[in-house]
Amino acid sequence: MIPPNQIETAFESGNYRSVITLAAELQQMGAATWRMLGLSHLRLREFEIAETPLTRASILGDPEAMIELGNLMRLMGRFEEAAQHFAQLGPMPAGELSLRLQRWWGTTEFQMGHVDSGLARCEKAWHGYISLGDDELTGRITQTLAQMYSVLGNVSRALQLNKEALRVLSVDPVPYPRLSTLQSIATIYIEARLFEEAEIYVKEARQILSNPEYYSDQWMILVLTNEADIYRLKGNSQRTLGALLELRDLVDGSGDHEVRIWVASRLAEFHSEQGQFGRALEALHAGIDAGEELPAALLVTRGVVFRRRGQVELALLDFEAALPAVRESGDSHLLTRTLLHLSDSLRRAGRGQESVEVLREGLERLLQDKDKARFRPDLEELSELTHSAMLEPDVAPFMEAVIEKIATLTGSVPLDEERLTHAQVETLGRTRVVVSGQPVALTLHGSALMLVYLARHPGRTRQEIQLDLYPDKDPVAGSNYIRSVIRELREALGKGAVVHAGPHNMPRYSLGPGISLTIDVLEVEQALERGDMARMLALYRGPFLKTITDSEWADDLREQLQRAVTGAIRGQMRRAREAGDLKRALLLANQLLRVDPYDPEVLVERVEVARGVASPQEIARYVVEMQRMGS
Missing domain, CATH: 1.25.40.10 (Tetratricopeptide repeat domain)
Structure with a gap:
């Protein structure tokens, strides 16, 4: 027979696994035990399992369970249902439960887009918690307010509140509010590109989860998400892949559909950036069950993969199919990103006017976004779109504003000044590379050939390049020649002209995101696709690199x-x-x-x-x- 206070002791000390184990041995439970069981699952982020015990406790009249059931609905994304639930509860007796009702009701309203009323409820609850004099509870509501200010774009206020919360939130007996605050601070620093600071907070979160009593897969998923972002933005491919694969293994067992889609999308993006397009598509489809249609978010990712592979028509099919659902989802970041990549694909497909119209909407939305800096990688990748936009009267003012704003937020030089080098590559009838109107001296006849090759086949190893371009050369001589060509291109066009990724002993080479090329071969092929005879004849001055015979x-x-x-x-x-x-x-x-x-x-x-x-x-x-x- 389990002593009646044993479950309560385990619950108050934060031993939620023990609560779940002990409750499983009971044949009958009262309202308080059902509530403690439900809250144990909730705090371990096992939301679907938490609903039944919290519902039973609520039916039995437990007021705390009633409030936390509404909070659970919110956490599961059922905002309308949660708001109605809170409204039906009516006023609670003065004290902590009354303040908690205002906290979760305000948070729900905020997430529904009712920003003013939601923030007002949480501010009122915050003042109430301060009056109670309980530092731990005050720290929790402070962390809630910090998340709201972060969403509103007031990052400095969010960081200030998070650090104030961290000061009073302890690990024992319940570590999860502190874990949530650590994760929030890390996210703010990641978005500000302050990776060393972010890693300090991620490291502490990992240390807390190293205690078996506190560990849960759901909390580790949040920590690994931060780690994957840090390594990706720092350019550490090996550690990025490691974090994503660890995430995938955890997510497969968690049943968390949204995180599963996020991981599948990030893995697919990672592999496509390495030129591993087959693996990218495999990762995408591993994110859904057999026979399930790709959700909008993964359709957008697949469109990006196809666009990187040069399969523009396939990319357009995915972007255009996903766009209505993306609009309905209310995900402003995904919508803006979809519009940018769709615009570039339309431009590549020769649908210039449509590209301009889509780009204008994308840039207008980007300027309204609270976190503009997160679009910097996309704009760097879409460098040709950025340059073409600067020449379009209808969108040039918006692009200029975006570039300057992102540069201000990230404390860096504007994209078009720091990163983007535009080069014109002529290979038909004559061989010439021109930057800023001036011919670039290239002494190796394979340098212009390499630019064309990498534009058509990014993500190739030196061995693959040699087998494609110079199969008859001695392997050592061929590899040395390719190294010399890459070195000459970097010296002539900048260190970032040709970049590599992947294992040190087998790097894969691509043109860098900071170089924008206009290659006559590709332009002739586009003119052929469009049936633009005049442009094709103007560009085709003679045979392709006629001096190259080997x-x-x-x-x-x-x-x-x-x-x-x-x-x-x-x-x-x-x-x-x-x-x-x-x-x-x-x-x-x-x-x-x-x-x-x-x-x-x-x-x-x-x-x-x-x-x-x-x-x-x-x-x-x-x-x-x-x-x-x-x-």
Whole structure:
């Protein structure tokens, strides 16, 4: 037989696992025992299990259970239900329970978007707790207010209140309010990019959870979330992956759907940044159950993965499919991020006007966001979009404001001054790299080739690059040559022009986020997709890197481009001839022969067309050229 006060003693000392174990041995329980069991599960963040015992205690008339049942509804995201529940409780007798009702009711209203009334209730409760003279309880409501001010963008006030709460919140007997405060302070420092300060608070949180009596998977998930963000933003790929994999293992057993989606999204983003697109898609779909449709958040992530892979049309399908649900979700950060990446994909797909309209909405929302600094990585990645926006009258003022505001918040130089180097890469008919209007001296013929290759195939190892570009070279000589090319590009275009990630012994190379390239090859391919003949002909000045004769990859691309360009011109020429527009057909024949002077069919066809519209002298010249080429 369990002594009647044993469960209460375990509960008051914060031994919630013991409470759960002891309660399981009881055959009958009263209201107080049901309440302690429910609160034990709640404080261990086992929300779904907590609901039944708290409901039973409430039905049995326990006033504390009634209030905490509403708090549980809030924690589970059932805000409307929680608000109605609190309203139906009516006034509580003066004392701590009355103040707690105001605290959780105000927090619920705040989360529903009723900021003023929610904040007013919590401020009133705060003053009441101070009057009670209980430092521990005052610390808890102080931490609640700190979270509200953080959401409102008043970071300095939030940090001040959190540190005041931390001063009075102890680990014993109940560590969870202190854990929550540590996590909140760490989050503020992470968003301010003060990683060393953040790590101090994350380390203490881990130390608390190292005590088996206090440990819970749900609290460790929050700590690991902070750690993953710190390592990701510090650029520590190995530790980022470690934290995310540890998170994934915990989440799989927790049943927390939202965190499971968050982890799947972060893992997919991580792998795609390393150029591991297959792993990225695998991580995405591991975040949902078999047969389940991807939720909006993961559709957006998959769109980002496809965009990074260069599959713009697939990216557009995902962004456009996710957008209505993202709007309905009320997640302002996800919506703004979706709009930015959708705008870039539309721009790449040649849908310029739509891109500008979407970008304007995205920038307007970004300027309204309380935490603008968190969009900096996206703007750095979308550097070409940033530059193109500065040239669009409808969005340039918004982009300028965004760049300056983010620079102010992060205490850094504006993005376009610090990070973004724009280079124009010419490889068709001539080889030239131009930065700020000035040609850059590149002595190695493989340097321009490397820029084109990495733009098309980011995230490749040196071995993969060598096998693609120079399969016939000796492996050691080939690897050394690639190192020399990368070194020359970094010296000419900046250290961040080519970046690497992954294991030290097998790094994967990509173009850096701080360099924006305009590559004539890619522009010709885009013009071909759009059927923009005039732009294609203006850009195609001659064969791709014609001086390079030792790269099979360059040879293949040269032939592909020539076939694509001549095929497009030939199609236009045939259509013009069928329509009876012989003058246009003749002009197109001349353009095609500029690209491929040795095409015998076109040489013959040009003479046939010329006989209908050209002068005798022109016809004679075309006949001579046809005969000369034929011989």
